[in-house]
Amino acid sequence: MKKRYLLLIPVAACVIACAAAVGYIQFHPEHAPAGTPSALVKTEVPAAQQEQEPEEPAELTADQKRAQEILSGMTLDQKIYQMMFVRPETLTNVGKVVRAGDATRKAIEEKPVGGIIYFSQNFQGTSQTTTMLSNTQEYARAAGANIPLFMGVDEEGGTVARVADVLGTTKFDDMADYGERADAQEAYDIGKAIATDISGFGFNVDFAPVADVLSNENNTEIGARSFGSDPSVVSIMVENEVMGLQESGVMAALKHFPGHGSTETNSHEGTSTTDRTLDELKECDLKPFEAGIDQDAAFVLVSHMTATELDSVPCSLSSEVITGLLRGELGYNGIVITDGMDMGAITDNYSNGDAAVKAVQAGVDMLLCPPSIDDAYEALSQAVVDGEITEERIDESVMRILTAKLEYGLMN
Numbered sequence: 001m002k003k004r005y006l007l008l009i010p011v012a013a014c015v016i017a018c019a020a021a022v023g024y025i026q027f028h029p030e031h032a033p034a035g036t037p038s039a040l041v042k043t044e045v046p047a048a049q050q051e052q053e054p055e056e057p058a059e060l061t062a063d064q065k066r067a068q069e070i071l072s073g074m075t076l077d078q079k080i081y082q083m084m085f086v087r088p089e090t091l092t093n094v095g096k097v098v099r100a101g102d103a104t105r106k107a108i109e110e111k112p113v114g115g116i117i118y119f120s121q122n123f124q125g126t127s128q129t130t131t132m133l134s135n136t137q138e139y140a141r142a143a144g145a146n147i148p149l150f151m152g153v154d155e156e157g158g159t160v161a162r163v164a165d166v167l168g169t170t171k172f173d174d175m176a177d178y179g180e181r182a183d184a185q186e187a188y189d190i191g192k193a194i195a196t197d198i199s200g201f202g203f204n205v206d207f208a209p210v211a212d213v214l215s216n217e218n219n220t221e222i223g224a225r226s227f228g229s230d231p232s233v234v235s236i237m238v239e240n241e242v243m244g245l246q247e248s249g250v251m252a253a254l255k256h257f258p259g260h261g262s263t264e265t266n267s268h269e270g271t272s273t274t275d276r277t278l279d280e281l282k283e284c285d286l287k288p289f290e291a292g293i294d295q296d297a298a299f300v301l302v303s304h305m306t307a308t309e310l311d312s313v314p315c316s317l318s319s320e321v322i323t324g325l326l327r328g329e330l331g332y333n334g335i336v337i338t339d340g341m342d343m344g345a346i347t348d349n350y351s352n353g354d355a356a357v358k359a360v361q362a363g364v365d366m367l368l369c370p371p372s373i374d375d376a377y378e379a380l381s382q383a384v385v386d387g388e389i390t391e392e393r394i395d396e397s398v399m400r401i402l403t404a405k406l407e408y409g410l411m412n
Contacts, residue, residue, distance in 0.1 A: 066411075067402035070147070071395060078112055078145045079391075079398045080380050083360070085115035085150060085337060085368045088122060088136075098124055100135035108139045111373055114366060114401050115150030115205065123166040126201070133202030147402070148410040150251070152205035155194050156225060169197035175210060179227030179237055187227075187237040191244020191252070199249050204408060207253045207301060209241040211288035212261040221272070222260050229261075231287040239291035251298035251408055256339060258310075258321060259285025260303050268343045272305040278325075281307070290330060298404050299335045300326060302364065304345035314345055317355065322363035335400050340369035347371065353379025360389055365397035 060068070071079075088097035091107045116136065123129050133151055140149045155163050157172030164171045170193045172178075178186055194206060213234050214226040227237040238254065245252045258281055265272040276285065289300065302322060304314040310325070311318040316338040326332050338359055341347075346355050352375035356367055360380060370376040383389040405411050
């Protein structure tokens with residue numbers, strides 16, 4: 001009997017050794033001998049890949065539900081035109097637009113664009129401006145798409161004040177002067193006054209505030225348009241101006257993402273670059289944009305400068321900047337619009353159609369001032385046909401556009 005137990009000892013030791021070997025292989029599959037049965041090899045699944053409970057989709061607001069209903073009844077052509085924010089001259093092929101008559105009506109019926117931006121040359125007096133905008137908006141409401149327009153203007157105050165310069169509304173000093181005082185209430189009052197002034201003519205979008213931090217004293221594009229060189233001060237002023245604008249019924253457009261204050265060359269005239277790293281942008285340039293986004297700024301305008309440490313193409317055409325940084329890291333869900341597509345940084349290097357496609361592929365919702373509406377439309381339409389852009393991608397942008405128009409009462 002004793003001998004039998006002694007014989008079992010080596011057998012048990014063998015079983016234990018085998019079990020240990022199997023366990024080791026399961027948790028260290030890279031050391032498994034060739035030919036090891038797959039059932040014995042346990043592949044460790046990273047936590048991020050392990051099955052997780054799907055997140056409940058956020059419940060749609062009443063405006064989003066209504067936007068979906070409108071979107072479902074739109075043609076692809078109507079959707080693509082909604083993604084354009086154009087000059088009235090580009091829309092009508094008239095040299096200088098100062099009234100809205102048959103040419104405007106026919107153009108909107110054929111090309112139901114999402115928005116029109118006006119400049120000083122379009123204004124001759126308060127009555128003329130109000131009538132022009134009112135008629136244009138009525139044409140949009142009566143057109144086949146039956147979707148009202150974003151009516152925009154550059155009214156920053158200081159050196160860029162299209163309305164105040166011609167129509168005599170409230171005049172403000174350069175934003176740099178207000179930045180020196182760093183008075184949040186003053187910034188709010190500026191936004192409120194501008195919104196009250198321009199909304200009286202029919203404008204509902206202001207391409208302001210300037211959220212650039214002026215970090216380069218040789219900057220030729222921003223200068224005194226910025227609230228200053230201190231990102232904390234600029235953030236406070238931007239945040240409060242956005243509040244003043246939007247609480248008074250005018251949508252704000254933060255510009256020029258991700259921050260044009262460190263450049264020297266003017267992107268209106270040609271290529272403009274910054275060599276700031278992502279960390280440097282986060283420490284300085286992005287802070288005012290984050291402050292404005294926290295106040296639900298309706299638009300973020302993306303610059304044509306090239307951030308060489310992030311991408312090799314202009315920010316307005318970069319998925320790294322728009323989809324990765326603005327949408328992903330900063331969590332922005334509003335409307336992303338380009339700077340003017342007729343600026344040298346784009347026209348010197350890209351065709352109209354190619355630039356339009358690249359911008360939408362990068363995540364842009366609206367094209368500002370395309371040199372040719374027809375070229376942009378045809379390129380985007382063909383890109384959908386060719387599968388370079390999906391209609392679902394177009395729908396994402398149009399949903400944001402329609403939702404904003406509903407939220408700000410344009411659709412009532």
